[in-house]
Structures are given as structure tokens and as C-alpha cells.
Amino acid sequence: MSKAGIYLHIPFCRSRCSYCDFATDVYKSAEVVESYVSALTKEIENFPTGKTVDTIYFGGGTPSLLSPAQLDKILGTIYKNFSVADDSEITMEMNPATVTLETLKSYKNLGLTRASFGAQTFDDTELRRLGRKHTAQDVRETIELLRRADFANVSFDLIAGLPRQTLKDWTRNLDEALKLQPEHLSLYLLEIHEATPLAEQIRSGRQPLPDEDLAARMYELLLEKVSVKNYRQYEISNFAQPNFESRHNTKYWTLDAVFGFGCSAHSFDGANIRYTNEPDTAKYVEKIQFENSAIVYREEIDAASEFIFLGLRLMKGIDLDEYERKFGIELTEKYREELKRLEDLNLIEFAEKHLRLTNKGSLFSNEVFAVFV
Numbered sequence: 001m002s003k004a005g006i007y008l009h010i011p012f013c014r015s016r017c018s019y020c021d022f023a024t025d026v027y028k029s030a031e032v033v034e035s036y037v038s039a040l041t042k043e044i045e046n047f048p049t050g051k052t053v054d055t056i057y058f059g060g061g062t063p064s065l066l067s068p069a070q071l072d073k074i075l076g077t078i079y080k081n082f083s084v085a086d087d088s089e090i091t092m093e094m095n096p097a098t099v100t101l102e103t104l105k106s107y108k109n110l111g112l113t114r115a116s117f118g119a120q121t122f123d124d125t126e127l128r129r130l131g132r133k134h135t136a137q138d139v140r141e142t143i144e145l146l147r148r149a150d151f152a153n154v155s156f157d158l159i160a161g162l163p164r165q166t167l168k169d170w171t172r173n174l175d176e177a178l179k180l181q182p183e184h185l186s187l188y189l190l191e192i193h194e195a196t197p198l199a200e201q202i203r204s205g206r207q208p209l210p211d212e213d214l215a216a217r218m219y220e221l222l223l224e225k226v227s228v229k230n231y232r233q234y235e236i237s238n239f240a241q242p243n244f245e246s247r248h249n250t251k252y253w254t255l256d257a258v259f260g261f262g263c264s265a266h267s268f269d270g271a272n273i274r275y276t277n278e279p280d281t282a283k284y285v286e287k288i289q290f291e292n293s294a295i296v297y298r299e300e301i302d303a304a305s306e307f308i309f310l311g312l313r314l315m316k317g318i319d320l321d322e323y324e325r326k327f328g329i330e331l332t333e334k335y336r337e338e339l340k341r342l343e344d345l346n347l348i349e350f351a352e353k354h355l356r357l358t359n360k361g362s363l364f365s366n367e368v369f370a371v372f373v
């Protein structure tokens with residue numbers, strides 16, 4: 001049986017990027033971060049002890065704004081309350097220009113095994129348009145520092161489909177990213193969220209609406225380029241060199257338990273219950289202090305359906321034996337007619353006891369997922 005993972009949300013950022021709709025707070029003072037870390041460790045201590053985990057993921061926000069002492073405090077609390085497997089993957093999301101060699105070496109000594117950082121683009125003009133505070137040179141320097149601090153598992157995020165971004169700009173970005181040889185790459189297509197400054201800039205005509213067809217061509221170009229550089233696509237947006245797939249993120253697609261701590265953190269109990277914490281940082285701290293819990297939403301999900309449409313995001317698809325073990329019925333039995341129809345349309349295929357999308361199915365993935373909802 002798969003082990004669980006832990007997600008920790010660190011909401012602070014140096015400033016707010018124009019496209020961001022995550023639960024983040026602009027960094028105000030060391031005291032605010034300190035009181036947040038105290039609430040976070042209290043929330044971990046309140047969790048039933050003894051569960052085994054093999055991934056820990058610091059997401060944000062900008063977790064690299066934590067001092068080594070704060071990271072030590074959080075990890076120490078996790079080690080006291082959970083049984084952490086020896087070979088655990090321990091990831092921290094970082095932003096360029098927020099770390100020094102000394103900090104990275106301390107993080108590494110404290111047990112981080114993986115760094116995932118938001119490069120987004122290697123074009124300074126595009127970075128400025130996104131409201132990012134770092135430059136492309138900061139990204140290059142950060143990876144150099146990570147290597148000097150002995151990080152052997154580094155991931156970049158890139159965003160395609162930025163306003164005014166051309167195919168030529170994207171090609172330059174990709175070439176630059178691949179030259180730095182990260183072990184893992186995540187690619188996101190820019191999404192415009194309603195209440196963000198970027199949405200307002202587009203509404204007022206100061207930025208053009210990104211072109212969806214162009215974004216699709218950018219995605220195709222990425223597929224071509226990564227395949228010749230020894231990366232394997234293992235999920236719709238994720239690519240890795242052999243054995244460098246994100247073990248933590250894979251837990252979301254295989255519906256394993258993930259226990260979330262911190263404001264806005266989502267959790268899944270591994271069976272059928274999802275729950276979410278208070279999104280506002282100050283209210284989260286208050287709730288933990290005075291109510292011992294910050295859960296504001298809880299729901300029972302249809303785990304058998306979610307197992308299918310999350311699993312189909314993975315290139316290897318859904319493990320049919322695993323489905324039967326978890327839900328006590330053969331998937332091919334339960335969806336006999338639907339599967340036949342999708343197979344006739346060349347949208348899905350069976351291979352090595354897995355059900356997966358075909359190339360055509362990837363293009364119509366939402367239509368395929370809808371069949372199982």
C-alpha cells in the first residue's frame with residue numbers, strides 16, 4: 001500500500017505577481033512568519049500521531065523565505081509526530097533571488113532532497129510583465145547555487161502562453177531551460193484568474209488576451225524538445241529525467257493520502273474525505289490558537305470516479321488491479337459500454353494492465369473524464 005504525503009503551505013511572498021490567485025500574503029515581518037510557524041507546528045502536533053509518510057512538500061507562497069531555524073522547527077515537529085520513511089522525498093518550492101549558498105547548504109543539511117523553483121520565463125521583459133521580482137540571471141544563479149549546495153534533484157516551473165509571447169520567445173525560453181539540465185520540468189499554460197491585476201490589465205486593453213492556439217503550438221514544441229533531451233512526459237504538465245518523477249505530486253493523481261497543514265492547505269484521507277483549511281493567514285493562526293483546528297470545509301468524494309479521471313492524467317494511466325483492490329469491482333466490468341465506446345473512438349487504450357488516454361484522447365481529455373463523473 002502506498003504511503004501518505006505531507007503538504008505544508010507557506011503563504012509569504014516578497015511581492016505579489018500579477019497573475020497569482022494562490023493564498024499568499026506579502027511578507028511583512030519576521031514576527032508574522034514566526035507566529036505562523038508556531039501555528040503550523042501546533043497544527044502538526046494536534047494531528048493523530050504515528051502515520052507513515054514518504055514525501056514532505058513545502059509549497060507556497062515562497063517557502064524559501066523560511067529561515068533554516070524555522071525549517072528545522074517544522075521538520076523536527078513532523079519527525080516527532082509521523083513515522084518518516086528513510087528514503088523520503090522532501091521538496092521545497094523556491095523563488096529565484098530568495099536564497100543564498102549558506103541558506104541552501106543549511107536546508108540540505110536539514111534533509112531537503114529536492115528543490116522546485118518558479119523560473120517561469122527566461123525573458124526579463126516577460127518577467128516584469130508578470131510582476132516577478134527576479135531576473136533571468138537570478139534563475140541561472142539560483143540553479144548554480146543549488147548545484148554547489150549539492151541538490152541533485154531540481155525542478156523548474158515554466159509558463160507558456162504569456163501576453164505578447166511569440167513562438168520564437170518560447171523556443172528561446174525552452175532552449176535556455178533545457179541547457180540548465182534540471183532533472184524535472186513542469187509546464188503550465190497561463191490561466192487568467194478573475195480578481196488578479198493581470199485580468200484587469202487585459203480587461204483595460206493594456207495587455208492582449210493570450211492566444212490559445214499559439215499556446216497549444218508552444219505545448220507541442222515543448223513535447224518535441226524534451227523528448228530529444230532524455231525527459232519523459234509522465235503527466236499532462238510534467239516531465240522528468242528517468243527516476244526523477246515527483247513522488248509527492250504523483251500521490252494526488254493516484255489518490256493517496258496527503259495531509260495538508262497551513263492556511264488554505266487541502267487534505268485527503270486516502271479513502272473518501274477531503275478537507276480544506278482557512279485560507280486567510282491571520283485567521284488561520286487565530287483558529288489554530290483558539291480552536292485547535294483551521295478546517296473550514298469538509299466533503300465526501302466519489303473516490304472511484306476521482307481515481308479514474310485523476311489517474312488518466314498520468315501517461316501510464318490507471319492500474320486496473322489497483323482499481324479492483326481499492327473499490328472491489330473490475331473497472332472494465334463497471335464501465336463496459338462506456339469503455340467500448342471510448343475505445344472505438346480511439347480515445348483510450350489498454351496496455352500492460354493499465355487504462356490510459358491515447359494521443360487523441362489527450363486532446364479531448366475533458367470529454368473522456370466527463371464519462372466517469
Ligand code: SF4
Nearest residue numbers: 013016017020060061
Ligand atoms: S511567487 Fe508564486 S505564490 Fe508568490 S505571488 Fe508570485 S506566483 Fe504567487
